[in-house]
Amino acid sequence: QKEVEQDPGPLSVPEGAIVSLNCTYSNSAFQYFMWYRQYSRKGPELLMYTYSSGNKEDGRFTAQVDKSSKYISLFIRDSQPSDSATYLCAMSEGLTGGGNKLTFGTGTQLKVEL
Amino acid sequence: GAVVSQHPSWVICKSGTSVKIECRSLDFQATTMFWYRQFPKQSLMLMATSNEGSKATYEQGVEKDKFLINHASLTLSTLTVTSAHPEDSSFYICSAIRDTSEKLFFGSGTQLSVL
Numbered sequence: 001q002k003e004v005e006q007d008p009g010p011l012s013v014p015e016g017a018i019v020s021l022n023c024t025y026s027n028s029a030f031q032y033f034m035w036y037r038q039y040s041r042k043g044p045e046l047l048m049y050t051y052s053s054g055n056k057e058d059g060r061f062t063a064q065v066d067k068s069s070k071y072i073s074l075f076i077r078d079s080q081p082s083d084s085a086t087y088l089c090a091m092s093e094g095l096t097g098g099g100n101k102l103t104f105g106t107g108t109q110l111k112v113e114l
Numbered sequence: 115g116a117v118v119s120q121h122p123s124w125v126i127c128k129s130g131t132s133v134k135i136e137c138r139s140l141d142f143q144a145t146t147m148f149w150y151r152q153f154p155k156q157s158l159m160l161m162a163t164s165n166e167g168s169k170a171t172y173e174q175g176v177e178k179d180k181f182l183i184n185h186a187s188l189t190l191s192t193l194t195v196t197s198a199h200p201e202d203s204s205f206y207i208c209s210a211i212r213d214t215s216e217k218l219f220f221g222s223g224t225q226l227s228v229l
Binding site: 006008036041042043044045046049058071088100101104105106107109 | 118120147155157158160163168205207211217218219220221222223225
C-alpha cells in the first residue's frame with residue numbers, strides 16, 4: 001500500500017463547475033499538507049499549504065484536512081480552462097526545512113472544458 | 115513567491131555521455147535543495163537532499179556515483195548524470211527551501227532524453 005493514495009484521473013469537468021480533488025494517506029504522523037499544481041513538463045507550483053486539521057481558503061481554492069480520517073481535499077470553485085493541470089497532494093511529518101521529506105501523491109489530471 | 119531557476123529545460127544526449135543540470139534560487143538563499151525524478155503519469159520521487167557545503171544524502175536505490183550532486187553555494191546546486199543510458203531518460207526537478215521554512219519551491223524541470 002502506498003503511503004499516499006491519489007486517483008490519477010483524468011477528471012473532466014465543464015467550465016464553472018466545482019472541482020473536488022482528494023488524497024488519502026496511511027501515515028498518522030503527517031502534519032503538514034500541501035497541494036501543488038503542475039502543468040505539463042513544468043515544475044510543481046505550490047497552491048495551498050495547511051498544518052494539521054481544518055480548512056484554508058485562498059481565492060477560488062479551499063483546502064481541507066481531516067486527520068481523523070487521514071483524508072485531504074482541494075476544492076476549486078468556478079473552475080476555468082486555465083485550471084487544467086495535474087494536481088499533486090504532498091505531505092510531511094515535520095518542517096521540510098528541518099530535514100523532513102515530502103511524500104507526494106501520483107497526481108490527478110484535471111481538464112476543464114469550455 | 116520564491117523563484118527557483120532550473121537549466122536546461124531540455125537536453126538530448128548520446129548514451130555514455132554526462133549531463134549537468136543546474137538549479138538556482140534567484141531571490142533567496144537555499145540552505146537545502148532537493149532533487150526529484152518524475153516518470154510520465156507518476157509522482158515525484160525524491161532522489162537526494164543537498165545541503166550547502168556538505169555531501170548530499172541519497173535515497174535508497176539511488177546510485178550516488180551515477181547522480182553526482184554538488185551544492186557549492188547557498189544559491190546553486192547541480193546534478194550530473196554520469197554515463198547516461200536510455201533508462202535515465204526522465205523529467206528531473208529540483209526544489210529549494212528558504213531557511214527553515216516549510217514551503218518548498220520547485221524549478222521548472224529538465225527533460226532528459228538519452229539516445
